[in-house]
Amino acid sequence: MAVLIDLVLLAMLAITALRVIFLKDLFAVVMLFGIYSFLSALIFVSLDAVDVAFTEASVGAGISTVLMLGTLALTGRTEKENKHSSLLPFLVVVVTGAALVYGTLDMPPFGHPDNPVHEHVAPRYIEQSPKEVGLPNMVTSVLASYRGFDTLGETVVVFAAAIGVMSLLGIRRRSEDETPESGLKEHQVLRVVAKLLIPFVVLFALYVQFHGDFGPGGGFQAGVIAAAAFILYALVYGLPLAFQVIGPKFLQLLAPFGVLLYASVGLYSMFKGGLFLDYNTLASDPVAGQHYGIIIIELGVGITVFAVMLSIFYAFASQAERSNVQ
Amino acid sequence: MSFIIDYYNYWIVVFLMMTGFYIVISANNLVKKIVGLNIFQTSVFMLYITMGKVSGGTAPIVAEGVTLYSNPLPHVLILTAIVVGVATTAVGLSLIVRIKRAYGTVEENEFQNEDDAI
Numbered sequence: 219m220a221v222l223i224d225l226v227l228l229a230m231l232a233i234t235a236l237r238v239i240f241l242k243d244l245f246a247v248v249m250l251f252g253i254y255s256f257l258s259a260l261i262f263v264s265l266d267a268v269d270v271a272f273t274e275a276s277v278g279a280g281i282s283t284v285l286m287l288g289t290l291a292l293t294g295r296t297e298k299e300n301k302h303s304s305l306l307p308f309l310v311v312v313v314t315g316a317a318l319v320y321g322t323l324d325m326p327p328f329g330h331p332d333n334p335v336h337e338h339v340a341p342r343y344i345e346q347s348p349k350e351v352g353l354p355n356m357v358t359s360v361l362a363s364y365r366g367f368d369t370l371g372e373t374v375v376v377f378a379a380a381i382g383v384m385s386l387l388g389i390r391r392r393s394e395d396e397t398p399e400s401g402l403k404e405h406q407v408l409r410v411v412a413k414l415l416i417p418f419v420v421l422f423a424l425y426v427q428f429h430g431d432f433g434p435g436g437g438f439q440a441g442v443i444a445a446a447a448f449i450l451y452a453l454v455y456g457l458p459l460a461f462q463v464i465g466p467k468f469l470q471l472l473a474p475f476g477v478l479l480y481a482s483v484g485l486y487s488m489f490k491g492g493l494f495l496d497y498n499t500l501a502s503d504p505v506a507g508q509h510y511g512i513i514i515i516e517l518g519v520g521i522t523v524f525a526v527m528l529s530i531f532y533a534f535a536s537q538a539e540r541s542n543v544q
Numbered sequence: 545m546s547f548i549i550d551y552y553n554y555w556i557v558v559f560l561m562m563t564g565f566y567i568v569i570s571a572n573n574l575v576k577k578i579v580g581l582n583i584f585q586t587s588v589f590m591l592y593i594t595m596g597k598v599s600g601g602t603a604p605i606v607a608e609g610v611t612l613y614s615n616p617l618p619h620v621l622i623l624t625a626i627v628v629g630v631a632t633t634a635v636g637l638s639l640i641v642r643i644k645r646a647y648g649t650v651e652e653n654e655f656q657n658e659d660d661a662i
Binding site for chain 2: 228273293294300301307308311318333344369372432527530533
């Protein structure tokens with residue numbers, strides 16, 4: 219049965235991707251991309267990657283789609299007719315694809331427990347991490363503890379992307395004399411439903427943040443979900459009101475704060491006589507030390523991801539509002 | 545039949561990758577190119593997660609009575625890659641917004657013509 223679900227979902231994914239090629243309406247392309255992300259999230263669930271599915275559903279289908287729609291609002295929604303011949307790209311793709319398919323024949327068969335990928339460090343993570351780190355969710359153990367350096371680097375990359383977007387676009391605050399024409403004032407149902415939903419979305423984000431050690435979730439997902447709640451608020455009630463709730467200046471402080479919180483855990487563990495990001499030294503009991511370390515660094519990740527996603531949205535949305543006024 | 549099931553996931557991954565690649569090199573509109581890049585990126589995620597799957601295994605969260613877990617390492621790599629992916633996508637999209645402001649178009653051949661005219 220699981221195999222059948224896998225086959226059908228992957229076929230649907232392929233059809234969705236294929237449809238994107240021929241569509242000229244970019245709004246439909248972006249919507250199809252959202253569907254594509256949701257389908258991939260479903261496939262990740264059926265392949266046991268629940269944490270990844272969680273992230274893909276909130277990031278791919280949520281934030282990416284909103285950002286792309288924000289760009290379309292500025293650049294126009296139809297693609298112009300292309301006069302170039304599409305024969306050459308097609309040939310390139312077919313040849314590359316054929317070479318890759320030939321390459322897959324040397325891959326180990328799908329799902330076999332003796333595949334090389336399962337023989338290196340994975341057995342140690344699976345057998346030792348519940349004792350060494352003391353968390354049921356191995357993905358969190360590996361992410362935050364064994365590969366803590368890597369995750370610190372990823373958090374810095376996310377922060378750097380925010381700097382990139384800010385220096386390219388910046389967040390424009392509207393001046394006082396313009397009449398605010400944002401938000402969906404006509405849609406009473408949306409406004410009421412959004413108001414009811416937002417507290418629960420924020421609550422859920424906090425649950426994902428602090429329960430990520432025991433179930434699927436963690437700082438990355440929680441940050442994105444919390445940002446989605448405020449994005450919903452900004453979309454329905456307009457940017458000026460959203461700026462009053464969480465201003466761009468505050469987010470600019472929040473984003474580096476998360477990264478610094480993460481790095482300071484590493485420095486503190488050095489101060490206590492261990493290595494950088496060696497949580498065992500944080501408390502007298504190594505397992506308790508791991509718990510403290512992971513909770514704090516996941517909080518740092520969550521804060522940075524939240525601040526970065528929301529300020530990127532602010533940047534795009536304030537551009538769109540500016541062009542609407544003009 | 546088992547041969548097909550053994551390699552089906554890989555073939556779909558290659559198909560998606562090539563679809564994304566085709567969109568990147570053939571599309572004229574920059575936003576569509578970004579969508580193509582994202583499709584390409586997701587296919588790579590799919591490849592990693594496919595390799596991490598163990599038949600009969602379950603999600604790598606300790607539960608009583610379970611002995612076989614899928615490989616948690618690809619999950620960690622891809623989880624962070626997704627978030628970094630959206631951050632870099634945002635940088636790409638903001639570059640597009642700047643191109644639109646500078647050239648008045650996001651169609652590749654049109655702003656190339658303008659560049660040539662200068």
